[in-house]
Amino acid sequence: MAKLHVTTTINGEPTEFLASPDQNMLDVLRDTLGLTGAKEGCGTGDCGACSITLDGRLVCSCLMLAVEAEGHSITTIEGMAQGDHLHPLQQKFLEMAALQCGICTPGVLVAAKALLEKNPDPSETEVRFWLAGNLCRCTGYDKIVRAVLETAAEMRGAA
Amino acid sequence: MNAIDNKWIGTRTIRPDGVDKVTGRAGYAADNVMPGMVWGKVLRSPHAHAVIRSINTAKAEALPGVKAVVTAADIVNFPLDKSVMLGIQDMRWMCRNVMAREKALFHGQPVAAVAATTAEIAAEACKLIEVDYEVLPHVIEIDDAIAPNAPILHDFIKYEGKPSNIAGTMVNKVGDIEAGFAQADLVIERNYDTRPVHQGYIEPHACTVSCTADGKVTIWSSSQGQFMVRAMTSLLTGISQSNIRAIPAEIGGGFGAKTIIYLEPVAVMLSKKSGRPVKMVMSRDEVFRATGPAPGMKATVKIGMKKDGTIVAAHGVYYLQAGGLPGSPLRGPVGCSFAPYNIANVLSEGFDVVSNRPKVAAYRAPGAPLGAFAVETVIDELCEKLGLDPLEVRIKNHARPGDKAVYGATFGSITFVETTDAMLKHPHYKAPLDKAPAPHIRRGRGVASGFWYNAGGESSAQVNITEDGNVTVTTGHPDVGGSRASTANVTAELLGIDHSRISVLIGDTASIGFSNLTGGSRVTFASAMVVTQSTEKVIGQLKERAARIWKIDPEAVDWENGEARPAGANAGKFPALTLKELAAKANEMGGPIGAGIQLNTVGADPGFATHIVDVEVDTQLGIVRVIRYTACQDAGRSLHPSYVEGQIQGGVVQGIGWALSEEFLYDKTGKMDNASFLDYRMPVCSDLPMIEAVALEIPNPKHPQGVRGVGEAGILPGLAAIANAVHDAVGKRFFSLPLSPPKVLAVLDS
DSSP states (O other): OOOEEEEEEETTEEEEEEEOTTOBHHHIIIIISOOTTSOOSOSSSSSOTTEEEETTEEEEGGGSBGGGGTTOEEEOGGGTSBTTBOOHHHHHHHHTTOOSSOSSHHHHHHHHHHHHHHOSSOOHHHHHHHGGGSOOSSSTTHHHHHHHHHHHHHHHHHO | OOOSOOSSTTSOOOOTTHHHHHTTOSOBGGGOOOTTOEEEEEEEOSSSSEEEEEEEOHHHHHSTTEEEEEEGGGSOOOOTTSOOEETTEEHHHHHHHHSOOSEEOSTTOEEEEEEESSHHHHHHHHHHOEEEEEEOOOOOSHHHHTSTTOOOSOTTOEETTEEOSEEEEEEEEESOHHHHHHHOSEEEEEEEEEOOEEOOOSSOOEEEEEEOTTSOEEEEEOOSOHHHHHHHHHHHHOOOGGGEEEEEOBOSOOTTGGGSOSSHHHHHHHHHHHSSOEEEEOOHHHHHHHSOEEOOEEEEEEEEEOTTSOEEEEEEEEEEEEESSSOOOTHHHHHHTTTTBOOSSEEEEEEEEEOSSOOOOOOSSTTHHHHHHHHHHHHHHHHHHHTOOHHHHHHHTBOOTTOBOTTSOBOOSOOHHHHHHHHHSSHHHHOOOOSOSBTTEEEEEEEEEEEEOOOOEEEEEEEEEOTTSOEEEEESSOOSSSHHHHHHHHHHHHHTSOGGGEEEEEOOTTTSOOOOOSOTTOHHHHHHHHHHHHHHHHHHHHHHHHHHHHTSOGGGEEEETTEEEESSGGGOOOOOEEHHHHHHTTGGGTSOOEEEEEEEEOOOOOEEEEEEEEEEEETTTTEEEEEEEEEEEEOSSOSSHHHHHHHHHHHHHHHHHHHHTOOOOBOTTSOBSOOSTTTSOOOOGGGOOOEEEEEEOOOOTTSSSOOOOOTTGGGSSHHHHHHHHHHHHHSOOOOBSOOOHHHHHHHHHO
16 A cells, blocks of 8 residues: 655654555554554554544554544653653652552543643542543552542642 | 661662663563574464374475475373473473474464575465374363363373363362261352463563574573473474573563463474574463463362351362363462361362463463362352351461371471461451442452462572672572562572662573472572572681781671671771772682572471452443452562562452453364453552552571562462452352353342
8 A cells, every 4th residue: 555644743843654545543653653652452452552642632553544633632651751850750650669560650641641631630539530441450540540630639729 | 587787678679670661671582583594384283173184384395485394293201101300391291382293283273384585485484384184183171171072182091091171180188087087067068160271471472592503502592491491392302401501581471371381492493403593472362372371260168067167078179171281280270279287188189171272371370260260169068058257267277387288298397377366466457348339230249369389490590799809799590579679689688788789680591500490489588598598608708808808807897787896806907898898899809709598498388368359340331340359479588679569469469350250262163262351350550559569578497588589379369359358249150250140140140
């Protein structure tokens, strides 16, 4: 299949790539652009390890065609820290040990950031339902939920 | 014991590998690329059971872009009549699990593999491989596999003189159970069945392999042991270990299942034949269909108790599903189920049953959660009928240090009674519970306990002082859940320097001494031991250097707070020498400073867990929800408390999934029907409450910091505790897992 030329924005950078019409965004991020922070845990949109945002909306990049990025703006885990300054969620996940193996962590962080941008004061239940699309097999989610709630409280305090 | 005032041990430091993992930079197996790399894909059996008459790869090889094709002919053949063991793995089964030989034994078993310039071409080429199968009748369930006239998977396996699907047995026995049951006031016998469950790591198996013209092989893969990868790949390819370098990628979850390999030997042969580096990544569908689940079980457990709660006799019979190749973890249920208790008369029997399913692999305390499910629910029923408190009965019967376990060992400083007593006294146990908060909602509370062996074993560490006076520590264990953080805490403590000055790395097989698997709840125990001894040697060297500079006896030098100091007034008066100052003078005073230790570590006492759980049952829908959970284990010493809690919490939630929602479903043709995370239902964030982890710290006297392994025992009690809680809620006993809504409704309606 002939490849198509796509012009998009990734983590604030104007980006161009070639992709087959049937290629998904996750494969382009990982194999074409070298952005391997998004992980493939299932390829069917069930695990959330490949989470990115498209114009601010949380999506599974494995369920998005790469050509759909044309003219839009994508952020990935690689765009979350500002230089060597970690996002408060990243810092809190480290302090509260909200990761073990870490394979789900990029997706969880991208999803959690999308939540706090929509809802700066989520309840525990809201955090749990928002993150229900991000599978973690190591932690039992306890420390993840606590870290998101704690970050939200700190960010509200700082705002 | 560690006598110094702990500044780092027991603190919640930031893990050395943390920043890479929250920024997406950590290198997992599928993240690696090599120049000139091609892609490998596996052709898998479409049949649950079939003779492979022939394989024709000509059309696949002719497809443009295809660089190599391999079949079982390219993998070392281990004949069926002679066992060759690597640890607990028999290479006869491993070589066939990696690539089917005479027969396909389960749907999804590898039959051939292709390397091509793109993954798409490799997949296309797989379709061009012509395999001539003679399809045989298949068998999936244990009852069907051991029935008379069942299809036999392996003709050479005999049980009681006849070809059979019972591939192995194990018996543990003490006393005389018949005499024991005669003393009982109440005997209860129950039958159980459970379904296979998957370990469910989020990272599918993946590797990149480079085999060069000089016969050297480099493997970059994710596993629970780079030395296992090297040894197993060596056996299955015939390439010597010295020519294989296995580099451990970050591992995205294993839980036991990555203690064996699937792709690496295939990728090596593809790379060797193609002359190109080869990358292979499994899909989730492949992970479900062809990598090891934990076995399903059929069991009968009979326990006799006196009116005062004394358990006088116990009999367990456990049939486990091995999958298509033998190797169920019989020692799990057979050895562990009754081990928390001192019972005079025990017979514990296990049967390894093959059927046309993927070969099982280890899963967190392999096999033991199944036995605990059966035994701990029978104990609960006995307590209920005799009007006894279930935790007090467990305490009454608890195994003590010096008792001989049913599996043969004599217990060291075990702490089961302390663990259970902590739960008896925990506020959760006596907290009020509204048992009928709404017309169709019932709530209940359950408890259960569990035992796991834990392990020591071979470990290596190297501690080096950098030229600028900082520290690198290398160990040989893949870090599945924060072990580098514990290592950093121990090293900082012993050297008396700031945690941030220590970097902790996992060495590859060429750069660190042999280290056994990350498994058996052994890594924090064993690595703290070798890191302690290595660091103590380094401190000895530092004291020697200071002594040489001061021209005094090394015995007269103390190491304190990161500095060498004269031990007392008699030693002389010298200004302290810091680690940085000593490092700066290292070369003029005898050369680089560093030390390594390689040990077969011993002294790992078993682990015990006791849990309390509250559930809520929707009696209209049959849905069971966990609403409160408290789990206790003795960590001996929590080197890093967050990762101790994390192990407990993660184990608990895997137990919840096993109890409530996870199971392999098969269609009539022997294909798994739910090979996706949508249909294989692991617990998600919204299914769960917070999980309270209670980590006791009763030091293990045989460990320098007092560590006891905590990784596995947390998965043990949940299955039974939840079933007991559901009984408390609705008044019915459940003997079959998972407690899925249809099953719950069927029992409620009966």
